[in-house]
Amino acid sequence: MRAALITGITGQDGSLLAEFLLEQGYEVHGLVRRVALERPDLRMARLESIRERLVLHPGSLESYASVFSVFAKFHFDECYHLAAQSFVAESFADGFSTMNANVNGTHHVLAALKELQPACRFYFAGTSEMFGQVHQSPQNECTPFHPRSPYGISKVAGYYLTVNYREAYGMYCCNGILFNHEGPRRGFEFVTRKISTGVARIKLGLANEIRLGNLDARRDWGSAAEYVRAMHLMLRQEAPDDYVIATGETHTVREFCEVAFSELNLDYRDYVRVDQLLYRPAEVDLLVGDASKARKRFGWEARTTFKDLVTGMVHFDLALLSNKAEMRSMSVAL
Ligand code: NAP
Ligand code: GDD
Numbered sequence: 001m002r003a004a005l006i007t008g009i010t011g012q013d014g015s016l017l018a019e020f021l022l023e024q025g026y027e028v029h030g031l032v033r034r035v036a037l038e039r040p041d042l043r044m045a046r047l048e049s050i051r052e053r054l055v056l057h058p059g060s061l062e063s064y065a066s067v068f069s070v071f072a073k074f075h076f077d078e079c080y081h082l083a084a085q086s087f088v089a090e091s092f093a094d095g096f097s098t099m100n101a102n103v104n105g106t107h108h109v110l111a112a113l114k115e116l117q118p119a120c121r122f123y124f125a126g127t128s129e130m131f132g133q134v135h136q137s138p139q140n141e142c143t144p145f146h147p148r149s150p151y152g153i154s155k156v157a158g159y160y161l162t163v164n165y166r167e168a169y170g171m172y173c174c175n176g177i178l179f180n181h182e183g184p185r186r187g188f189e190f191v192t193r194k195i196s197t198g199v200a201r202i203k204l205g206l207a208n209e210i211r212l213g214n215l216d217a218r219r220d221w222g223s224a225a226e227y228v229r230a231m232h233l234m235l236r237q238e239a240p241d242d243y244v245i246a247t248g249e250t251h252t253v254r255e256f257c258e259v260a261f262s263e264l265n266l267d268y269r270d271y272v273r274v275d276q277l278l279y280r281p282a283e284v285d286l287l288v289g290d291a292s293k294a295r296k297r298f299g300w301e302a303r304t305t306f307k308d309l310v311t312g313m314v315h316f317d318l319a320l321l322s323n324k325a326e327m328r329s330m331s332v333a334l
Pocket of ligand 1: 011033084178181
C-alpha cells in the first residue's frame with residue numbers, strides 16, 4: 001500500500017485529492033495547522049465523509065522543526081504540497097505572511113524531505129498566476145513568468161525551489177502549473193463561488209445584488225475534481241517534470257455571471273454592481289492554458305464544459321441554501 005502526505009488537505013483540492021487517493025488504495029495522511037477556538041465540524045467540513053480513514057498530523061508549515069518531525073515519524077511514497085495562502089487579493093493586503101507561508105513553507109517541506117526521505121515523490125502546487133502579465137497565449141511550460149501579485153511571486157519562488165531540488169539533489173519533484181479550477185468546494189471568497197452563491201441567494205430572496213470588481217478579467221476555468229487527478233498522474237511518470245493543466249478555453253468574469261444568472265432565468269445586469277474597491281492593484285487580465293504536454297505524456301484532458309461547471313455550481317448552491325437532501329450527492333458528482 002502506498003502512503004501519501006497532503007499538506008493543505010482541508011482545502012478544496014486537498015479534500016478532493018484525499019478522496020481520490022483513498023479510492024486508489026493509498027494510505028492518506030494530512031498535515032493540518034492547529035488553530036485556537038477550533039470548530040472541527042466547520043474546518044474539516046470538506047473531509048466529513050472520509051475523516052475516519054485519514055491520518056492527520058498537527059503541524060506548522062512555518063516551522064522547519066514541525067515539518068521535520070512528521071517526516072521523521074512516518075514514511076511517505078508521495079507528498080502533495082498544496083498548503084498555501086491561496087487568495088490573490090489577500091496577498092496584496094498581507095504580502096508578508098503570504099510569502100512566509102508559501103515560500104518558507106515550501107522550502108521547509110523540501111528540505112525535510114531531502115534530509116529524511118529523498119526518494120519520496122514531491123508535487124508542488126504551481127499556478128497560472130505565475131504567468132501574470134502574459135507574454136504569449138496560450139501559456140505553456142515554456143512561457144516566461146511575469147507575476148503580478150505577492151501570491152504570484154511566492155509561487156514563482158516555490159516553483160524554482162522545486163526545480164532546484166530536482167536538479168541539485170536528483171529528487172523526484174514536479175511542478176503542476178494549474179489554471180483556475182472550481183467546483184462546489186471552492187472557498188466563498190473566490191469569484192466563481194461568490195457568483196454561484198450570490199445568484200442562489202438572489203433567487204431565494206435572501207439578497208438583491210452581488211458586488212464585484214473587474215468583470216473583464218479572463219480566466220481558464222476547469223473542474224477541480226478533474227485537476228487533482230492530473231497531480232497524481234504527474235507523480236506516476238518515469239521521470240519528474242513540470243506540466244500545465246488547463247482547459248484551453250478562456251471566459252470573462254462577465255460571461256460567468258451571464259451563464260450563472262440565466263440558468264435561474266435572471267439577467268445579471270439587474271443584480272451585479274461593480275465596486276471599484278474590489279479591483280486589484282495589479283490585475284492578471286488574461287489566462288488561457290495549453291495542456292498538450294500533459295495530454296501527450298499521460299492522456300490527461302479537461303472534460304467538464306464551462307457551462308456545466310457554472311450551472312453545476314449554481315444548482316449546488318441553490319440546493320445548499322434550500323437545504324435540499326440531494327446536496328451531498330451533487331457534491332460527489334461535481
Ligand atoms: P484552498 O482551498 O484555499 O486551501 C488551502 C489549504 O492550505 C487549506 O487546507 C489551508 O488550511 C492550507 N493553508 C493555508 N495557509 C496555511 C498555513 N500557513 N499553514 C498550513 N496550512 C495552510 O486552496 P485550493 O484551491 O485547494 O488550492 C490548493 C493549492 O493549489 C494552493 O497552493 C493554491 O495556491 C494552488 N492553486 C490553486 C488553484 C485553484 O484554482 N484552486 C490554481 C492553481 C494553484 P486551513 O484549512 O487551515 O486554512
Ligand atoms: N475574488 C474575487 N472577488 N475576484 C473578483 C471579484 C470579486 O468580487 N470581482 C472580479 N474578480 C476578478 C479578479 O479580479 C480576478 O481577475 C478574477 O475575478 C478571478 O479572481 P479569483 O476567483 O479570486 O481567482 P484568481 O484567478 O485571482 O486566483 C485563483 O486562481 C489562481 C490560478 O490562476 C486562486 O485559486 C489562486 O490560488 C490560483 O493560483
